[in-house]
Amino acid sequence: MKIGLVTDGFGGMSLEKCLDKAAELGIQCVEFGMGGWSGAPHVDIGEMLSSASSRDRLLGMLRERGLEISALNCSGNQLHPGEIGANDTKLAYDTLELARLLDVNRVVMMSGLPGGPGDANPNWITSSWPLEAMEILEWQWTQRVLPWWQKFTPAAEKNGIRICIEQHGRQIIYNTESFFRLRDAVGATVGINFDPSHLxxxxxxxxxxxxxLGDCIYHAHGKDSRIEPLARVNGLLDTKHVMPVRGRYWNFVSLGHGSPVRAWLDVVRALREVGYNDVISIENEDYSLSPEEAVATSVRTLQFCISEQQKDPA
Incomplete structure (x- = not known):
């Protein structure tokens, strides 16, 4: 297995410094955010699409440091009923084109979340009651979700690109069951970017x-969540901002600061059991540590788990 990095985790660094730090830490792959919910701190997709020399420069910088691109990430909400949806749809198609030009065969993204009939904003249905919720959910799937994905998936398949959907709260695909509903409708071009933190x-x-999920896992993220003591009082639904971390019911944390290291060893072993022997891309959203410390902690945890798994594959 390889250790990767979503470079947004070092978003305050220049591209050069980010890549230098990744190589110094023993990271082997990088995943670049293209826009949407990413500030795209290291790659300008417009420039990359229009300039072969910019693409060559990027690839040269990676080769010099022994790095490769595991995926391009265009996570946003292409199903948003407003202008955001149109912008993020364009971003998704542009990312497919850039992936083709860079010879990258994976694009990480989220499924998107539409509104209900007449809504101006997305509407995440999490309960079958009141009963109109079931009608809204079915309308979302039949009128918005499936039509969009049935058009987008062939564009990815045509270019030999696998779509890696990240299951995320407040997205139409947030768990295994919702993923398989989409997969059954659009086919094997769509798989999973497995991120344990949201689950x-x-x-x-x-x-x-x-x-x-088995062989539907096409890419993986290394990110964890820590359930805080207040969750015992209030449950896991938390509408407070991710900062400050104090007072929340759960927080995103670096590996080793949420689930025990043994649990991450179990994750690595489970991935190998289902045939996944590829990159685990560290996505740092630990706001209690400096980016350098948080990423370094995650790297050490993964290095240990990968090493232990290799010693005892069973």
């Missing part, structure tokens, strides 16, 4: 999910 704060078990 954890929703109360799920990463190892069980990995076994259920």
């Amino acid at each position: 954890i704060w929703m109360g799920g078990d990463p190892v069980s999910a990995i076994r259920a």
Whole structure:
């Protein structure tokens, strides 16, 4: 297995310094944010699409440091009922084109979330009651979700690109069951970017999910969530901002500061059991540590787990 990095984790650094730091830490792959919910701190997609010399320069910088691109990330909400949806749809198609030009065969993104009939904003249905919720959810799937994905998936397939959907709260694809509804409709071009952190704060078990997803896992993120003591009082639904971390019911944390290291060893072993032997890309959103410390901690945790798994594959 390889250790990767979503470079947004070093968003305050220049591209050169980010890549230098990644190589220094023993990271082997990078994943660049293209826009949407990423500030795209290191790659300008417009420049990259229009300039072969810019693409060559980027690839040369990676080669000099022994790095490769594991995926391009265009996570946003292409199903938003407003202008955001149109902008993020364009970003998704542009990312497919850039991936083709860079010879990258994976694009990480989220499924998007539409509104309901007449809504100006996305509407995440999380309960079958009141009963109109079920009608809204079915309308979302039939009128917005499936039509968009049935058009987008062939564009990815044509270019040999696998779409890696990250299951995330407040997205139409947020768990294993919702993923398989989409997969069954659009085919195997669409798989999973497995990120345990979201499943954890929703109360799920990463190892069980990995076994259920099997060979549908095309890419993985190294990110964790820590359930805080206040969750015992208030549950896991938390509408407070991610900062400050104090007072929240759960927080995103670097590896080793949420689930025990043993749990991450179990994740690595489960991934290998289902045939995934590829990159785990560290996505740092730990706001209690400096980016350098948080990423370094995650790297050390993954290095240990990968090493232990290799010693005892069973």
